[in-house]
Amino acid sequence: MVSMRRRHAEAAAYRCLKLTTKSLALGLGDGMGDAMGDSTAATTPYGAWRSPIDAALAASHGGRPEYVGTVGDEVWWTAPRPDEGGRSTLMRRRPGGAEVSALPAPWNVRSRVIEYGGLPWAAVPRPAGGPLVVFAHFADQRLYAYEPDGPTGAPPRPLTPVSAVGGGLRWADLRLHADRGEVWGVLEEFTGEGPTDVRRVIAAVPLDGSAADDRTAVRELSDGRHRFVTGPQLSPDGRRVAWIAWDHPRMPWDGTVVMVAGVMEDGTFAGARAVLGGPGESVAQAEWAADGTLLVATDRTGWWNLHRLDPHEACADTGARPKPGAAPEPGAGAAQPVALCPRQEEFGGPLWRLGRRWFAPLAGGLIAVVHGRGAARLGILDPRTGELSDAPGRWTEWEGTLAVADSRVVGVAASPHSSYEVVELDTRTGHARVIGAAHTDPVDPAYYPRPVERTFTGPDGREVHAHIHPPHNPDHTAPDGEAPPYVVWAHGGPTDRAPLVLDLEIAYFTSRGIGVAEVNYGGSTGYGRAYRDRLCEQWGVVDVEDCAAVAEALAEEGSADRARLAIRGGSAGGWTTAASLAATGLYACGTVKYPVLDLTDWTDDGTHDFESQYMETLIGPLAEVPDRYRDRSPAHHADKVSAPFLLLQGLDDPVCPPVQCERFLEAVAGRGVPHAYLTFEGEGHGFRRADTMIRAVEAELGLYARAFGLTPPGIPALELTD
Numbered sequence: 180m181v182s183m184r185r186r187h188a189e190a191a192a193y194r195c196l197k198l199t200t201k202s203l204a205l206g207l208g209d210g211m212g213d214a215m216g217d218s219t220a221a222t223t224p225y226g227a228w229r230s231p232i233d234a235a236l237a238a239s240h241g242g243r244p245e246y247v248g249t250v251g252d253e254v255w256w257t258a259p260r261p262d263e264g265g266r267s268t269l270m271r272r273r274p275g276g277a278e279v280s281a282l283p284a285p286w287n288v289r290s291r292v293i294e295y296g297g298l299p300w301a302a303v304p305r306p307a308g309g310p311l312v313v314f315a316h317f318a319d320q321r322l323y324a325y326e327p328d329g330p331t332g333a334p335p336r337p338l339t340p341v342s343a344v345g346g347g348l349r350w351a352d353l354r355l356h357a358d359r360g361e362v363w364g365v366l367e368e369f370t371g372e373g374p375t376d377v378r379r380v381i382a383a384v385p386l387d388g389s390a391a392d393d394r395t396a397v398r399e400l401s402d403g404r405h406r407f408v409t410g411p412q413l414s415p416d417g418r419r420v421a422w423i424a425w426d427h428p429r430m431p432w433d434g435t436v437v438m439v440a441g442v443m444e445d446g447t448f449a450g451a452r453a454v455l456g457g458p459g460e461s462v463a464q465a466e467w468a469a470d471g472t473l474l475v476a477t478d479r480t481g482w483w484n485l486h487r488l489d490p491h492e493a494c495a496d497t498g499a500r501p502k503p504g505a506a507p508e509p510g511a512g513a514a515q516p517v518a519l520c521p522r523q524e525e526f527g528g529p530l531w532r533l534g535r536r537w538f539a540p541l542a543g544g545l546i547a548v549v550h551g552r553g554a555a556r557l558g559i560l561d562p563r564t565g566e567l568s569d570a571p572g573r574w575t576e577w578e579g580t581l582a583v584a585d586s587r588v589v590g591v592a593a594s595p596h597s598s599y600e601v602v603e604l605d606t607r608t609g610h611a612r613v614i615g616a617a618h619t620d621p622v623d624p625a626y627y628p629r630p631v632e633r634t635f636t637g638p639d640g641r642e643v644h645a646h647i648h649p650p651h652n653p654d655h656t657a658p659d660g661e662a663p664p665y666v667v668w669a670h671g672g673p674t675d676r677a678p679l680v681l682d683l684e685i686a687y688f689t690s691r692g693i694g695v696a697e698v699n700y701g702g703s704t705g706y707g708r709a710y711r712d713r714l715c716e717q718w719g720v721v722d723v724e725d726c727a728a729v730a731e732a733l734a735e736e737g738s739a740d741r742a743r744l745a746i747r748g749g750s751a752g753g754w755t756t757a758a759s760l761a762a763t764g765l766y767a768c769g770t771v772k773y774p775v776l777d778l779t780d781w782t783d784d785g786t787h788d789f790e791s792q793y794m795e796t797l798i799g800p801l802a803e804v805p806d807r808y809r810d811r812s813p814a815h816h817a818d819k820v821s822a823p824f825l826l827l828q829g830l831d832d833p834v835c836p837p838v839q840c841e842r843f844l845e846a847v848a849g850r851g852v853p854h855a856y857l858t859f860e861g862e863g864h865g866f867r868r869a870d871t872m873i874r875a876v877e878a879e880l881g882l883y884a885r886a887f888g889l890t891p892p893g894i895p896a897l898e899l900t901d
Contacts (some may be wrong), residue, residue, distance in 0.1 A: 223657070231622040236687075241869075244258050250302045264285070291320055296533075310326070311357065313325075313355055319347075322337070322362065324336050339384055344370065346367075351365050375788040383400055405424035408438075419442060434460055463527030464537055488517075525552065539588065575594045588603070593681060601613065618681075628651050647738075648696070670748065671750035673714060673754075698725060698729050723755060723762055749774070751775060757813035814843045821852060824852070825882045828858050829858075831863045853901055856900075
């Protein structure tokens with residue numbers, strides 16, 4: 180039983196916590212004096228300002244800590260290593276405060292399940308010999324067991340076999356059950372050579388290594404009825420297990436179900452049934468409470484809100500999908516989940532990666548939650564009263580990765596003036612502190628941008644949210660009457676969001692006199708389901724219009740030079756960028772990174788399985804609107820592109836293969852449109868290597884220099900081909 184005394188003590192401690200209010204617009208505090216307008220600042224045209232933030236510095240701060248967890252008294256997380264070939268290492272914070280890598284190079288802790296990956300490690304403390312960790316190695320996707328405090332020089336030992344079929348065997352969202360002698364997780368197994376020849380189940384792998392060369396020794400736990408599953412959550416009494424599942428053509432933010440099964444004495448699952456969710460309800464996370472009920476983040480109200488559900492009384496809605504934004508009808512006789520803190524805020528997010536965790540129950544009955552509208556904060560929720568108190572500190576953006584140990588909450592957080600750090604909150608004292616990956620200022624923070632959150636008006640009067648980063652450099656001021664160039668950043672996904680945090684790649688441009696506008700166009704997460712559903716069957720329309728609305732508004736008010744507007748984006752943002760160049764005539768140039776450009780082969784093994792039917796929602800049912808797939812594709816409107824562009828592509832990209840870029844370039848060839856195409860060996864979907872990121876950001880600035888007539892000092896010229 181939960182100690183009521185402990186629960187009351189923790190709740191009382193948290194009633195005194197107040198959110199520290201900060202001015203995002205002015206960036207006051209944090210040692211950031213504003214030197215703009217200083218008499219010592221040189222009058223220099225925009226785009227020609229000298230900056231201490233070079234491309235190498237921006238690249239070295241790419242990536243963030245992820246997948247935090249507690250292992251006894253230690254905190255562990257994955258961390259990027261751009262200078263080590265882009266590998267991801269596993270860090271551990273010792274009780275004394277030392278941060279050390281648990282795995283040496285070339286071990287790369289990263290999963291390829293659904294290509295975007297998921298929780299790639301699990302570890303447990305042991306009374307002797309130090310912790311035991313199991314992890315997925317990126318190079319071969321096998322699971323390995325490792326004892327970092329074991330005999331010196333003893334390498335990780337493989338637990339799973341290699342498969343020669345298609346993409347092989349892959350693992351994510353791991354749970355280490357040392358008492359059972361197994362690790363549980365999601366198995367993604369290719370059954371053929373095509374990217375959609377794949378099945379996914381929950382499976383158990385023995386820790387003794389008996390499955391290292393024997394696929395039959397891997398024990399499948401779920402029945403394979405669903406195309407996609409998350410890792411299994413074991414109930415406190417060990418008798419039940421829960422997970423989330425969904426099927427094509429839905430994406431996890433469209434509709435999922437929560438599955439519950441019994442765990443038999445031999446470890447098999449029995450009686451699996453859906454207890455919540457359906458085609459029109461997205462459950463982003465499900466986790467057991469200490470009393471045996473389920474805590475779920477479901478958007479049945481139009482927002483991902485936290486609910487409590489008794490799985491003994493519940494059954495899921497299995498009816499047809501309602502219209503976008505509408506809540507599903509409950510199944511006949513279903514127990515209704517109880518809202519714990521009903522708000523028009525998000526307490527969950529999109530499941531692009533398996534193992535995301537936006538809430539975590541604490542031992543005393545309180546619940547740590549990441550929540551907000553737009554920006555995501557860390558709060559502590561008392562589920563009995565619905566009272567929610569936000570954690571103190573400078574952090575204004577928390578990631579969906581939480582871990583708890585007793586009264587401590589650990590997460591990853593950032594702010595407009597600090598990069599992502601590993602932060603610990605003690606719920607008994609209300610004190611928050613950085614315990615890992617601490618932010619340090621590599622240059623004077625006076626060179627950082629001073630962003631503002633703004634809401635613009637798009638077509639039909641709809642709201643469009645954006646973060647505006649004006650040019651800023653204490654050493655320079657622009658000539659009177661000159662308006663700055665601006666680059667619109669279209670985020671990827673497209674069902675995702677651009678967070679308002681310190682990004683040295685943005686600072687690379689703003690400190691040189693080029694403004695950046697990050698647009699959370701319709702379809703972005705963080706603003707409720709109705710905002711997210713705006714992009715249903717409107718991809719290539721709403722996103723393009725919303726980005727243009729922000730650019731037009733900045734030009735109209737004089738904040739940006741209408742003749743020097745650009746747009747850039749990667750992945751789905753690359754689609755929006757290319758579509759904008761073809762459709763609007765608004766931009767003087769564009770940077771297109773590992774993009775989606777042609778949908779005509781998207782559903783015919785043209786991409787990976789996870790997104791292979793994403794277009795059914797974004798564009799429309801292929802069987803009903805086949806022509807729309809061609810009509811919306813930028814590759815089929817290349818004749819309308821007249822502005823210079825830069826195309827950046829990883830040659831090992833399974834999500835947006837290079838053939839997309841090649842097809843687009845063939846359509847542009849001979850038309851006299853200046854462009855450059857840079858490819859990178861060994862890079863996939865998103866750049867991870869320092870040398871790649873340096874070349875890419877310098878090339879992007881080189882494009883703006885050519886298109887805007889700028890003279891950025893020390894930047895190599897970008898050669899463009901007509």
